[in-house]
């Protein structure tokens with residue numbers, strides 16, 4: 001597999017399944033792309049005094065901002081993307097969850 005095909009990204013669910021199935025039962029390499037959104041159609045989550053994420057008792061919704069890999073902060077100790085982070089919008093402050101998606105599949109030896 002060439003570097004160019006390693007860089008290609010499945011565009012549909014069927015293409016995603018085909019891309020991952022070609023490595024079924026074998027080790028493979030992939031990139032992880034992170035994303036998160038601050039949902040304006042649902043009550044936001046906030047961090048309480050114990051550090052837990054709870055539904056905002058005021059019922060305030062999220063601000064609608066979307067975040068991608070470059071926006072999601074890393075754990076300063078491990079360097080890993082944080083599973084939860086505070087919405088960077090200064091007028092929001094919701095507790096957001098980040099989600100990782102595998103993409104750009106390739107052979108493990110590459």
Ligand SMILES: [Zn+2]
Pocket residue numbers: 038062063064065087088089092093094
């Ligand atoms: Zn927000």
